[in-house]
Amino acid sequence: MQLTVRYFAGARAAAGRTEETASAGRSLDALxxxxxxxxxxxxxxxxxxxxxxxxxxxxxxxxxxxxxxxTVDVLPPFAGG
Structure with a gap:
């Protein structure tokens, strides 16, 4: 049982990828x-x-x-306006 994690902007750079899978069934904090x-x-x-x-x-x-x-989207704080 899997879920998808998608990274955007600075999170993508820090993770070194745009998305990946992880095990489902646990909390966001555990993920x-x-x-x-x-x-x-x-x-x-x-x-x-x-x-x-x-x-x-x-x-x-x-x-x-x-x-x-x-699908869990990871959105770092964005600069600008």
Missing amino acids: VDELAARHGDRLATVLKAASFLIDGVACHDRQAPLPAGV
Whole structure:
């Protein structure tokens, strides 16, 4: 059971890829911890400030289990206006 993680802007640069898969069924916080461990300090720093969309909807409950098949978008803070 998998989910898709897509990286944008600075998160993409820090992860070194545009997307990847991860195991479903755990919380966003647990997923973020795994991604930081997988890719190192540079991505961990970005993840601390990032916003997350789950199938295009802002995630407000970081402890809710992520079901299989969803897409998690990692959106770092954007500069400009």
